Amino acid sequence: MNLQFNTNEKGNLEIGGVDALELAQEYGTPLYVLDEMRIRDNYQRVEQAFSSEYSDFKIFxxxxxNTNLAVMRILEQEGSGIDAVSPGEIYTAxxxxxxxxxxxxTGNNVTSEELQFALDSGVRINLDSVSMLERLAGLDNAEGTKISFRVNPMVGAGHHDHCITGGELSKFGVMEQEAVDVYKxxxxxxxxxxxxxxHIGSGILDPEPFKLAVKVLMDIAGRVHQEAGVEFEFIDFGGGLGIPYTPEEPVLNIKQFASEIVALYxxxxxxxxxxxPTMCIEPGRYIVGDAGYLLTRVNTVxxxxxxxxxxxxxxxxxxxPTMYDSYHHILVVDKPTAQPSQNVDVAGNICESGDLFARNRPLPNIIEGDxxxxxxxxxxxxxxSSQYNSRPLPAEVIVQEGKVDVIxxxxxxxxxxxxxxxxxxxFK
Incomplete structure (x- = not known):
């Protein structure tokens, strides 16, 4: 079983040295909880795995x-860059x-006003289409700007169709066959x-599709370099590194993954x-996914x-779970190691039949108030998240070595x- 969690002397789930049941009691539910050290550890694991193979390596x-300012600040302290897909994410970063x-x-289908915001902010701009290139050229102070292009390498991978961002059905990037002309x-x-x-997709646990994307992109980069005379400062392979959601899924061997990718590069x-050039990747889920917990109280059996x-x-x-039919493991906070004794559906409080966190899930005995x-x-x-059904959004807390902060x-x-x-x- 790959799911890892800690318990305290009471037998309760412990997050960052804090009793999860006490968190729920003090801050209410539903409650998002983030483990600061897990975020830092995840970041450092990726950074060390790749930089040990190739010194000029950068994480975006x-x-x-997760755009919480505390999360962003942690990663700024760790030395990360930011992959932003909207002006709002630029502003937050x-x-x-x-x-x-x-x-x-790296926006897609962005407005000219959004392009101007990015340009005025001084960030790097990664273009998704010829349209973006032409509209950027017409903006104030655009001439001489350093840019890059997102290319669709006709390779896609991911845990769900909606998460596959490469291939002939994808809306992202310029076509492989037009790459040289676009750079010219x-x-x-x-x-x-x-x-x-x-970027070919997300939730990738098998390195083979990622390796294929690296090969194809490098072949495209080679043609652009030779035929368009482009000297690359960076080559970015996007994100998509997955985490195991089910207990049976394998953990990505990041050291082996990095070794194979860098050797090919x-x-x-x-x-x-x-x-x-600088080698870049853009992990998101891998860094913060298993560092977060959603605590929720049972109100109805x-x-x-x-x-x-x-x-x-x-x-x-x-x-x-509703959008992707995704699996999220569920524990009872005051008996996280209890063995299943029943199959149940765990249902949310939204007025939609698709509002289910689990269907026919083996879980231990559960009573109202758990x-x-x-x-x-x-x-x-x-x-x-959203305010659908006019429900206010939950609080978020971050924990570190027994300390709790509301973020x-x-x-x-x-x-x-x-x-x-x-x-x-x-009123009349």
Missing amino acids: YAAKA LLAGFEPERILF KAKSLGFEPVGIHT KDKLSEYGIDS KQSYRKFIGVDAGFNTLLR VLSIMNAGAYSFSM RERETYADLLSKQNLPLRF
């Missing part, structure tokens, strides 16, 4: 996984202390193209006579046509309406 954290040159903006056009428009980028650099365990969280707090921990909830939980306040009912305006004519 995929901010869309700058506020967290990242210098503009440590931020790579960029130079003719007065830009300085210095990078190339791809070096071979291709030599084959095409490319100098030694209902024997209907099936047995339902009803909780006070819903897909507005963790969308992945607190459950939904594991591996650090990535794509709050960042995909996002729980919303109130008033927060639901804070940006609404009722026209005066409705």
Whole structure:
């Protein structure tokens, strides 16, 4: 079983030296909990695995996984860069202390106003289409800007169809066959193209698709270098490193993964006579996924046509099971090692039939008032959350060596309406 967790002397689930049951009692539920040291450890594991094989290596954290300022600040301290996909993520990264040159903006279907924001912010701009290139060329102070392109290498991988971002069905990137011409056009428009980028999907545990994408992108980069005369400052292979969600899934051997990827990278650099550009990857889930927990209290045990365990969280707090049919392991906080004694459905409190965290899941005996921990909830939980059904969003806390800090306040009912305006004519 690959799922790892700690317990304290009471037998309760412990997160960062803090009793999870006490967290639920003090801060209420639903509650997001982040383990600071786990985030740091995950980052350092990736950084060390790759930099030991290739010294000019850089991580750009995929901010869309979790944009809490505390998380961003931790990664700024660790030396990470930021993979930003929106102006909002650029704004957040700058506020967290990242210098503009440590931020790579890779948007898709962005407006000209968003491009201008990125340009004015001084961040690196990674273009997704010819349209973006042409519109960027028409903006103020664009000439001479260093840019890169996202290329679709016709290789895709991921844990769900919606997470595969390469191949003929993908909306992302310029086509492989137009890459050379796009770089030539960029130079003719007065830009300085210095990078190339791809991203094939997320939740990848098998290194083979990633290795294939590296090979294909390096072949494209080789042609761009030789035919368009581009000297690359960086080559970015995107993110997608997966974590095991089910107890049976394997843990990605990051040292072996890094060794195989870097060896292929070096071979291709030599084959095409490319100098030694910075090698970049963009992990998000791998860094924060298993560092997060969603604590939720059981409010209803209902024997209907099936047995339902009803909780006070819903897909507005963790969308992945509903959106991707994703598995998240569930523990009872005060008996995390208890053996299953029943098969139940764990249902949320949203008025939708798809609001289920688990279907027919083997779990121990559960009573109303129990607190459950939904594991591996650090990535794509709050960042995909909503106020659907007019439910205020939960609080977030971060724990480290027994210390707890609130890093996002729980919303109130008033927060639901804070940006609404009722026209005066409705009062006449």
